[in-house]
Amino acid sequence: GAMSVDSITDLSDNASELLEALQLSHPHELHPRRSRGKKKALSLNPITWQVPRIVDRCCTHLETHGLQTVGIFRVGSSKKRVQQLREEFDQGLDVFLDEHQSVHDVAALLKEFLRDMPDSLIPRELYGAFLSTATLEGPAQLDTLQLLLFLLPPCHSDTLLRLLRFLAEVARHAESSWDAQGREIPGNKMTVSNLATVFGPNILQKEKPGEKDAGALNFEDSAAIILVLQRLIEHHHSLFMVSPEMQCDVLRRLFQTDPDVIEYLLRRK
Numbered sequence: 001g002a003m004s005v006d007s008i009t010d011l012s013d014n015a016s017e018l019l020e021a022l023q024l025s026h027p028h029e030l031h032p033r034r035s036r037g038k039k040k041a042l043s044l045n046p047i048t049w050q051v052p053r054i055v056d057r058c059c060t061h062l063e064t065h066g067l068q069t070v071g072i073f074r075v076g077s078s079k080k081r082v083q084q085l086r087e088e089f090d091q092g093l094d095v096f097l098d099e100h101q102s103v104h105d106v107a108a109l110l111k112e113f114l115r116d117m118p119d120s121l122i123p124r125e126l127y128g129a130f131l132s133t134a135t136l137e138g139p140a141q142l143d144t145l146q147l148l149l150f151l152l153p154p155c156h157s158d159t160l161l162r163l164l165r166f167l168a169e170v171a172r173h174a175e176s177s178w179d180a181q182g183r184e185i186p187g188n189k190m191t192v193s194n195l196a197t198v199f200g201p202n203i204l205q206k207e208k209p210g211e212k213d214a215g216a217l218n219f220e221d222s223a224a225i226i227l228v229l230q231r232l233i234e235h236h237h238s239l240f241m242v243s244p245e246m247q248c249d250v251l252r253r254l255f256q257t258d259p260d261v262i263e264y265l266l267r268r269k
Contacts, residue, residue: 051155058107059162062103063169069104073198077108081102081105089109111202114203124207130145131224167195168234170190200228
């Protein structure tokens with residue numbers, strides 16, 4: 001991605017980790033799209049938005065063409081067409097998804113990508129920690145989830161946020177509505193609970209796909225996975241926001257240990 005003339009590689013490993021701790025700090029970056037002609041707001045973190053092209057394009061296509069599709073993510077797709085799209089993305093081709101692609105094919109492609117990632121979107125080493133939050137309630141649960149999200153690598157964090165934002169949008173169109181002329185706009189029937197049931201096992205994986213017992217989840221784990229993903233969808237905006245107090249704590253530590261990093265950040269601002 002784009003980088004300023006002051007390369008982050010010039011900084012020490014310790015400083016880089018501290019910068020990554022601030023990666024979620026800028027509220028404007030929760031929605032990375034910018035209007036043409038406007039300057040892009042820079043976060044404190046020099047690492048750019050890291051979302052795989054296939055994820056962003058699938059989400060954008062479904063947001064444009066699939067929000068009113070009943071049973072999206074649950075209706076069958078064409079295995080042949082999904083495989084063709086998958087191969088084109090794997091080859092690095094600039095795949096353009098438009099209205100001619102089936103919503104159900106694109107939905108299946110997105111699920112397959114998340115399912116088959118070498119390391120799941122929420123890394124397997126954090127599987128138990130995320131599941132344990134299902135036993136918590138209220139603010140304690142959300143505070144713990146937020147701290148766990150801060151442990152994700154930037155690419156996992158950015159991609160998860162893009163996905164959760166998309167799933168929340170799908171859920172907002174679950175119920176039928178009516179337009180100004182009184183005509184019914186059908187809902188897609190995919191509530192937060194339904195979406196969490198479909199996507200939970202693809203995002204939170206205990207074992208790698210294909211490994212022994214990879215698909216064998218007990219009832220308690222399955223229920224916990226669904227509950228955790230529900231909370232992530234419902235509260236993604238606040239969970240991915242670093243508090244001013246935490247930012248100040250990190251900046252204070254930077255000032256004490258790496259004052260040159262403070263200067264670096266100020267120049268970027």
